[in-house]
Amino acid sequence: MFDTVTSFQHRQSAHCETGVVSNLLTHQGLPMDEPMAFGLSASLTFAYMPMLKMGGMPVIAYRMFPGSVIRGVEKRLKMKWVRRQFTDPKEGERALDAELDAGRPVGLQTCIYWLPYFPEDMRFHFNSHNLVVYGRDGDDYLISDPVFEQTTRCDRASLTKARFAKGDMEAKGLMYYPAQTPAHIDYATALPSAIRWNSITMQAPVPIAGIKGIRFLGRQIVKLSQGPEREKYLPLYLGHIVRMQEEIGTGGAGFRFLYASFLQEAAQHLDKPMLRSVAKELTDAGDEWRRFALLATKMCRGRAEMNPALLEKTLNDIADRELAVWKQLRTI
């Protein structure tokens, strides 16, 4: 017998935050799938951030900062989330227990390293992993982690450690849930404004972000290949880029497929076939990202000759494709 358990429908997703947001909203009576949460929050991006490090390497993001899906959906749907952070872990535990006792599943931000149910090789210090807690059984929490196929469990001590791990992007015990959800989504207004906004951010006049950022990364690879540490550092660096693209935050192909899936849905809601063809073009860009990953990894492994110019060219191709996509979307 469980101490407390809420009726929560677990649905697997490609990415954690979009999964948690769409599952929590669906639970609250506003049906939403993962691509819609991603697209509505205008979270697709590219950003090269040398000032932020992960495992000693610059952060390369294919989506907006952690928390942006929660915030983005809040803005487009004109709804509110309750967000609570805590300085005292004990207080964080009590607040979580109280919500569960009240029958409310909640979202948490956690550090992957401390979650024992993660496969060993995926446990790195990454502070922005989102999951849902939907019940408690003695000293075990019942977890709906959206990147897993099934629900799972986590003991109290580990979960608290994961919530209160310190460092970059630390969660400070962040716990959240929708305060009030609208009865339905006003697609006709929400979708075009979300798509336009994403189009603006992708074409931002900033050298390290959006389309320009993709080209910047290509130049960076070429630059590093001429540096003194190329033998040792370049393979690690390329491996890191691919890891950020495929594994960290997942989504596959740096979230391009997820957004293309959203565009297909938007095409239906808005009755705009043009969005379907743009979705196809973005899918092609996603495929190109996957070819880049394959190529870069071959070079790391010595199965292909290290060819920085070719990598740069591939990235420029991707940038050209994405530019064409966002130019069309700008006019929606």
Next chain:
Amino acid sequence: MKTEEVPQETAKTYGGVKKLLYAVDDKGEYTGVNSAGWEVETYVTMAAVDEIVRLRNEALERARAGKTSPLEFHMFDRRMELATLAATSGFWTWRVKRHFKPEVFAKLDEKILSRYAECMGITVDQLRSLPDV
């Protein structure tokens, strides 16, 4: 990516778990498909794991030889590097580096040691010692 192109190259890094990816079916519609793993991703994940294991083993050897403190070994053993340890412990990088010196580490008081131990999830006794193997 078409649904039939979704890689099913069982990844040991997934520990038996399958991921969800979005792919296009034969009617051109996006749909969710489970993936058992992609060799490209497995390789880069393992490269990152191997690199930190290499650093760990290297630090262990140096710590045994008295060239660094056990702190550096435990840092890598907990899959951290300097920046992560500094951020999680709240010490400046230069202080952490200083604590890598065996003679400095030996004189650290309980309070500082427990701060490190706490953020690594180990005891102070463990932090002071090195594993046998």
